[in-house]
Every structure is written in C-alpha cells, then in structure tokens.
Amino acid sequence: MTEKSVEAKGICKSYKSFFGTAARVLENISLDIETGEIFGLLGPNGSGKTTLISIFSTLIYPERGSLFILGMDARRDKGEIRKAVNISTAKPNFPWSLTVKENLRHYGMLYGLYGSALSRTVEDQIDAFELGEFRDMKFENLSTGLKQRLSLAKAMLNSPRLLFLDEPTTGLDPDMSIRTRMLIKRIHQEQNISVVLSTHDMPEAEMLCDRIAFLRKGQIVAMDTPRNLKKHLGLGERVVVSYEGLADIAALESLPGILGIKAKMGRVEIVMDRSADSLDRIIKLFCDARILDIVIKEPDLEDVFLELAR
Amino acid sequence: MSWQGELNKYLASAYKNWIISRRNIFTVFELFFWPMISLLSIGLLTRFLKVEGSMVSFLLVGAIALTILQVAQIDVAYVLLFDMWSKSIKNTFIAPVHSYHLIFGASLFGILRGSVVFFILAIVSRYLFGFNFQEGGLLPVLIFLAGVFAMAVVIGITVCISILTFGQKADVAAWSLSGLILLVSGIYYPVEVLPPVLQVLARALPLTYFLEYYRSIFIPGPHHLAMGAFLAAFYLGLGLILLDHAIERARKTGILLRLSE
Numbered sequence: 001m002t003e004k005s006v007e008a009k010g011i012c013k014s015y016k017s018f019f020g021t022a023a024r025v026l027e028n029i030s031l032d033i034e035t036g037e038i039f040g041l042l043g044p045n046g047s048g049k050t051t052l053i054s055i056f057s058t059l060i061y062p063e064r065g066s067l068f069i070l071g072m073d074a075r076r077d078k079g080e081i082r083k084a085v086n087i088s089t090a091k092p093n094f095p096w097s098l099t100v101k102e103n104l105r106h107y108g109m110l111y112g113l114y115g116s117a118l119s120r121t122v123e124d125q126i127d128a129f130e131l132g133e134f135r136d137m138k139f140e141n142l143s144t145g146l147k148q149r150l151s152l153a154k155a156m157l158n159s160p161r162l163l164f165l166d167e168p169t170t171g172l173d174p175d176m177s178i179r180t181r182m183l184i185k186r187i188h189q190e191q192n193i194s195v196v197l198s199t200h201d202m203p204e205a206e207m208l209c210d211r212i213a214f215l216r217k218g219q220i221v222a223m224d225t226p227r228n229l230k231k232h233l234g235l236g237e238r239v240v241v242s243y244e245g246l247a248d249i250a251a252l253e254s255l256p257g258i259l260g261i262k263a264k265m266g267r268v269e270i271v272m273d274r275s276a277d278s279l280d281r282i283i284k285l286f287c288d289a290r291i292l293d294i295v296i297k298e299p300d301l302e303d304v305f306l307e308l309a310r
Numbered sequence: 311m312s313w314q315g316e317l318n319k320y321l322a323s324a325y326k327n328w329i330i331s332r333r334n335i336f337t338v339f340e341l342f343f344w345p346m347i348s349l350l351s352i353g354l355l356t357r358f359l360k361v362e363g364s365m366v367s368f369l370l371v372g373a374i375a376l377t378i379l380q381v382a383q384i385d386v387a388y389v390l391l392f393d394m395w396s397k398s399i400k401n402t403f404i405a406p407v408h409s410y411h412l413i414f415g416a417s418l419f420g421i422l423r424g425s426v427v428f429f430i431l432a433i434v435s436r437y438l439f440g441f442n443f444q445e446g447g448l449l450p451v452l453i454f455l456a457g458v459f460a461m462a463v464v465i466g467i468t469v470c471i472s473i474l475t476f477g478q479k480a481d482v483a484a485w486s487l488s489g490l491i492l493l494v495s496g497i498y499y500p501v502e503v504l505p506p507v508l509q510v511l512a513r514a515l516p517l518t519y520f521l522e523y524y525r526s527i528f529i530p531g532p533h534h535l536a537m538g539a540f541l542a543a544f545y546l547g548l549g550l551i552l553l554d555h556a557i558e559r560a561r562k563t564g565i566l567l568r569l570s571e
Contacts, residue, residue, distance in 0.1 A: 015564045025564075051567070059404050060561045082406035093397040093570065095326060097333045106329075109322035110405040112315030138333075139396075154401065 005194035011065035040209030049198035090167035092151030245289035323415030367528035385420030386466020446527035457520025460542035467549035
C-alpha cells in the first residue's frame with residue numbers, strides 16, 4: 001500500500017476562549033491526499049482553510065477525528081511529522097529586525113541544521129528564491145513579494161516531504177503572483193514533494209492543483225479534479241450563438257450532452273458538456289439561419305466557486 | 311539527529327535575541343541607563359540618609375539583584391514576545407522544537423546580558439560607594455548570581471505561560487512580575503518586616519534565600535541556601551512542565567494561530 005501524504009477522518013475543530021465558549025470552525029472533514037499530489041483547499045474567507053492547514057501541519061490540534069500525516073499518527077508522532085513538513089503562511093511574518101539571511105539561519109537552527117550544512121542550505125535557498133540581492137535587508141524593509149519569497153525559502157529549509165502553502169500569492173501583484181506560481185510548480189516538480197495549497201484565487205488553483213476540496217462554513221462541499229468539478233456541477237462549456245432567421249431551438253434540447261438552454265430573440269445560450277462533442281450538431285441546427293456571432297466560453301473555477309459558495 | 315544539530319536548536323533563540331538586541335537602541339537603556347539609574351538612586355539615598363557601611367551593602371545588593379533579575383527575565387520572556395510582536399509565532403511552533411530548547415537559548419543570552427550588567431554595576435558601586443562585591447571571594451558571587459538567574463528564568467517562563475494561556479494582553483506580566491518579586495523577596499529590607507502572609511510568600515521564593523546568603527557575607531547572619539537551591543530547581547522543573555502543558559493547551563485551543571494573526 002502506498003503511503004498517503006494526508007489521511008484525515010472526521011476532523012472537527014472549535015476555537016474555545018479561556019472561559020470555554022466555543023466557535024465551531026471545522027465540521028467532520030475527511031479527505032486523503034496522495035503522495036506527490038498538489039492538493040488545493042478552496043473556499044471563501046472564514047471557511048476554515050487556514051485552520052485545516054494548521055491542523056495538518058500539527059501547529060494546532062483537532063478536537064475530534066483521526067489524522068495521519070505521511071503515514072504517521074498526528075497525535076503520537078507529531079515530533080517526527082514536524083521534521084518532515086513545513087509551511088509558508090498567508091501574510092508571511094518573521095522577526096522584523098533580522099535580515100533575510102539571519103531569518104533563514106535562525107529557522108535553519110530550529111530545524112537542527114548546523115555548521116557548513118546550515119550555511120549551504122541557507123545559501124541554496126537564497127539562490128533558489130532569487131533573494132541574493134536582498135540577503136542583508138531586514139525583514140521589515142522587504143516588499144510583500146520578497147516577504148513571500150522568504151517565507152517559501154524558509155519552508156524549504158528542512159527539505160520537507162509535505163509542504164503547506166497558505167494563500168501563497170495573497171497581496172502580490174499579478175506579475176509576482178504568476179512568478180510565485182511558477183516557483184511552486186518548479187519546487188513540486190524538482191523535489192517531488194506533496195503540496196497542500198489554500199487559496200481563493202481560482203486561476204491559481206486551476207493552474208497548480210491536481211485535486212481540489214471546496215470548503216464552506218467548515219465543511220467540504222465538493223472534492224475532485226478541477227475538470228471533474230466543473231463537469232459534475234453541470235458547469236459545461238457555454239456556447240452563445242447570435243443569429244438571424246430560423247433555428248430549430250427545440251431540437252437542441254434533444255442533443256446529447258446539452259445541460260441547459262436559454263433562448264431569446266436572435267440569441268441562444270447553450271451549456272454543454274464538452275465531452276459530448278455536440279458542437280457540430282448544434283451548428284447544423286442553424287443551417288437555415290445566418291449566424292452573426294458564436295462565442296464558446298470554457299467554464300472556470302470561478303464559476304464553480306460561485307456555484308458552491310451560494 | 312546529531313548532538314550538534316540538537317545544540318543548534320538550543321542556541322537558535324540566543325542567536326535571534328542577540329541579533330534583535332544589538333540592533334535595538336533600547337538595549338542600551340536596558341543594559342546601562344536603567345541599571346545605572348537604579349544603582350545611583352539607591353547609592354545616593356544611602357549617603358543622604360547617612361546609612362552605615364554594612365547597610366549600604368545590604369541595599370546595594372538589593373539594587374543590583376533587582377536590576378540583573380529584570381534584565382535576565384525579560385530576555386527569557388523575549389523568546390515569545392519577539393515572536394508575538396512580529397506575529398511569527400507560528401513559524402517557531404511548527405518547527406520540531408520543545409519548550410526547553412527555546413528557554414535554554416533565551417536564558418543563555420539573558421544570563422550573558424545579566425552578567426554584563428552585574429559586572430558594570432559591581433565596578434561602579436565599588437568606586438562610588440565602596441561596595442566590595444568580592445568580599446567573600448568569587449564563589450559566593452557565583453552562587454548569588456546563579457540564584458538570581460534561576461529566579462529570572464522562572465519569571466520568564468511564567469510570562470511565556472501567561473501569554474500562551476491568556477493571549478497577547480498578558481505581555482504586561484513581563485514587566486509587572488519582577489515588581490511583585492521586588493515587594494515580596496526582601497530586595498531592600500529583611501522579609502521579617504513584611505506582613506505574615508507576605509512572609510509566607512517570601513519564604514516560597516528562592517530569591518529570598520539567595521539574597522540572605524549573599525548579604526550574610528556583609529552582615530553575618532543565618533541563611534538557608536540549600537532551601538533556596540531546592541526551590542530554584544523545583545520551580546525550574548515545574549516551570550518547564552507547565553510551559554509544555556501551556557504550549558499543548560495553546561495548540562488545542564488554537565491560541566497559537568491567533569497569536570500569529
């Protein structure tokens with residue numbers, strides 16, 4: 001049996017105040033993440049993504065449920081798990097007055113690196129994340145993008161087998177977001193590590209993730225590959241045809257793979273399953289009309305997100 | 311993991327505290343300004359009140375003890391305070407470290423800074439007020455310092471436990487606990503002048519015994535050093551156990567996550 005990166009069953013979590021009032025954040029979360037997979041956690045703010053990542057990384061503990069990380073019991077073997085995982089947090093924060101190099105050195109020491117191995121690892125991460133020019137710059141003076149890169153560099157110090165990325169591109173400009181995504185893809189490919197990524201950026205999830213779990217109010221409402229999610233939710237391709245003359249709209253409904261039709265004078269919007277390959281048959285139904293315009297729009301995760309967040 | 315790797319886990323907090331301290335102008339105040347103010351004000355007060363020789367030593371020992379206690383305890387508390395203020399506590403507690411790694415490194419740096427302050431104050435008080443800190447030889451000085459530093463570590467651990475239990479607002483404990491110790495452990499007066507209830511509390515604090523021991527060099531009298539050493543060891547052990555418990559509790563309640571937000 002191959003070892004899974006994460007095996008979670010029935011995870012529940014509430015935040016309790018000192019006086020015992022509880023706010024339920026996660027409800028009965030069960031999921032498996034395969035080794036080598038990039039797994040996305042999507043959901044609106046407050047849906048429990050950061051809490052779930054924090055539980056998987058053993059920073060905080062679940063209230064109920066069983067959790068195995070890299071085949072190890074998260075209650076019993078948390079020390080061993082912490083050696084094998086790492087995290088890059090949303091809104092990365094580090095001691096302000098330490099430079100890039102000093103921060104990496106400090107966290108490297110916490111992971112038990114020493115001597116030339118510590119110096120080499122720090123330099124390797126500085127190079128890998130293109131931080132050389134900023135190595136002696138204090139954390140408080142770094143731009144948001146550089147802070148994010150430092151956070152990713154810190155997360156790679158212990159060569160983790162499982163990497164948690166909590167909203168890694170939040171606050172970055174579009175160019176830096178794309179570069180960060182490429183960087184994540186490169187790390188994943190070169191080092192063959194499993195990645196759990198939380199985001200509410202749909203293109204990011206679509207570009208990076210093999211599978212996605214949608215969280216809403218602390219519960220998983222859907223989990224699958226991006227393609228299957230779109231398919232199962234009936235969010236097929238949208239074909240919009242503008243035309244003059246006569247078209248057999250009623251016959252459209254009988255075509256295989258048609259998920260929905262909205263027609264008004266001179267314009268019809270058809271939602272169709274791409275795998276049904278019905279486009280040529282749709283066009284044939286307009287043979288007596290003059291097609292003015294035809295637009296084919298693939299659904300994106302934004303559509304899935306909006307559908308599931310309702 | 312090799313012993314060098316394990317050693318570096320212990321030294322990581324000392325490394326962080328050292329860099330932050332050397333870049334912080336307030337370190338100058340902590341190391342020189344406030345200690346000098348404290349020493350000079352007590353020393354000059356003894357002149358004004360025409361206090362005789364051995365009592366001057368009594369008071370100056372108190373002033374020096376309080377100052378190095380404050381310097382060393384804040385360094386221990388800084389191990390969490392710096393992380394909490396910079397909202398980076400998550401990064402520390404996701405690493406495979408235990409409470410004793412963090413406390414040891416921070417204590418090491420606190421002891422170093424406390425020793426520097428002691429050395430400065432001892433020299434200044436010798437030249438300005440004729441106080442010879444080495445009157446009983448080097449060993450009593452080392453025993454006295456060990457007692458003060460042990461108390462400082464216990465206070466620092468208590469501050470960390472308070473933060474992990476009650477959250478960010480508990481950082482006020484970092485500055486108020488040493489004030490309570492000042493009141494109770496007889497920094498400027500013998501504990502016998504305290505009300506009976508506070509005397510019980512004073513007898514539960516190791517610092518009381520270490521102060522009595524060191525003062526007995528200058529004003530001969532009874533002391534219970536062994537009790538002080540026992541209490542110091544007991545509180546250090548208990549403190550580390552309770553800190554581990556507080557960390558585990560903070561992981562359960564999720565306060566570790568909230569301290570990073």
